[in-house]
C-alpha cells in the first residue's frame with residue numbers, strides 16, 4: 001500500500017477502513033538464502049537494502065521480541081556526521097545522505113528533522129580540536145560551521161556562557177544534523193523490506209548455530225531450526241551473547257545507557273546541543289519534552305534499566321550549560337544495551353566461520369548509522385567485499401593495530 005496525501009484524504013472520507021497491516025506475520029520457512037539475526041534498525045535496514053539494491057528477497061529477519069523493542073526504539077534520536085577519522089567520516093556522511101532521502105525512498109514518514117547539532121567548546125585547546133574536526137568534515141563533503149560565543153549568545157541566550165568552571169567559548173555546528181523519530185525508522189524499513197518479500201519473524205529468538213566443518217548452515221530458534229546459506233548477526237547490545245553461541249569472543253562489552261525526557265514545554269531548543277566538558281546532550285521533541293542523555297552507567301550489564309548515580313551525573317551536566325533545565329520536571333527515563341567496542345568504532349565484517357557475518361560495536365552512536373550500516377552490510381553480504389566506506393570496520397583490527405580510535409581514548413569503553 002502506497003502512502004500519500006491522496007490516500008489520507010480518501011481514507012478520511014471512507015472511515016479509515018482501508019489501511020492494511022504494515023507488514024505480514026509469516027510462518028518461518030525451513031530455509032532462506034540469508035538469515036539476519038536481530039530486528040533492530042540495522043537488521044531491518046540490511047534486509048531492506050539487500051532487497052532493494054541487490055534484488056535478494058529470500059531473506060528472514062529473526063527478532064526475539066518485537067520490531068523496535070531494542071535500542072532503535074530507545075535512543076535519543078540524534079543524527080549527525082561530525083566524525084573526524086578517515087575510517088569513520090565517509091561512512092557517517094553516507095549515512096547522512098541516506099537519511100536525507102530516506103522518507104521518499106521507503107515511502108514512510110520518519111520525521112527526519114535537520115534542525116542542527118551544536119557541540120559546545122569550553123577552552124582554547126578544545127576549539128583547536130574542533131577546528132581540526134571541522135576541516136576533516138569539510139574535506140569529506142560534510143558541512144561544518146564554527147560559531148563564536150558572541151554568535152551563540154544571539155541564537156541561544158539561555159546557555160550559561162559565564163559558568164565559572166565551564167565558560168562557553170563557542171561551538172561547532174553541523175546544520176544538517178538533527179533528529180529522526182526512532183521507532184518510525186524501524187517501522188519504515190520493516191515495511192519496505194516486507195513489501196519486497198522479506199519475512200520478518202517476531203518472537204523468534206536464536207538459541208544456537210549449526211556449524212559443520214567450519215561453515216555455518218543454519219540456526220536453532222524458539223520457533224524451530226532454520227537453514228540458511230548466509231547468517232548475519234546484527235544484535236547490538238546482545239552481540240557478545242549471540243557470538244558466544246558460535247564460539248566467538250568479541251572485542252565488545254555490553255553497558256547500559258540511559259535516556260531521559262521531561263514534561264512538554266513550549267518550543268525552547270532549536271536543535272541538538274552537546275556539552276563539551278562533560279557528557280550531556282539534549283534536544284526537544286516535537287511533543288515538547290526535552291530529551292537528553294549522558295554517560296553509560298559504567299559497569300557491564302544486560303539490564304535495560306539504569307541506576308540513580310548516572311541520573312544525577314547527567315542532570316549536573318545539563319545544569320552546567322543551561323541552568324533553566326532544573327525547572328523542568330522529569331517525566332520518564334529508560335535504559336538500552338550498548339555494544340561498546342574497545343576503540344569506540346563499529347564492525348561490519350565476515351567472521352572466521354564461513355557464511356557467518358558480524359555487524360556491531362556501535363557504542364552510543366548506532367542510530368545515526370542505521371541507513372549506512374544496512375547499506376554497507378547488505379553490500380558485504382551480497383558482493384562478498386566490504387563497501388568502500390566501511391573497509392576499516394574490520395574484526396581483526398585489534399590484532400593488526402589499525403584501530404579507529406575516534407576520540408583517542410583507547411580501549412576504555414567507559415570513555416568513548
Ligand SMILES: Cc1cc2nc3c(=O)[nH]c(=O)nc-3n(C[C@H](O)[C@H](O)[C@H](O)COP(=O)(O)OP(=O)(O)OC[C@H]3O[C@@H](n4cnc5c(N)ncnc54)[C@H](O)[C@@H]3O)c2cc1C
Nearest residue numbers: 038040041042064070071072075076078206336366367368
Ligand atoms: C538511551 C540510548 C540513547 C541513544 N542515543 C543515540 C543517539 O542519539 N544517536 C545515535 O546515533 N545512537 C544512539 N544510541 C545508540 C543506538 O540506539 C544503537 O547503537 C543502535 O540502535 C543499535 O542498532 P540496532 O538499532 O540494530 O539495535 P537494536 O534495536 O537493539 O536491535 C538489536 C535487536 O536484536 C534482537 N536480538 C538480540 N538477541 C537476539 C537473539 N538471540 N535472537 C533474535 N534477536 C535478538 C534484540 O531484541 C533487538 O531488537 C542510543 C542508545 C540508547 C540505549
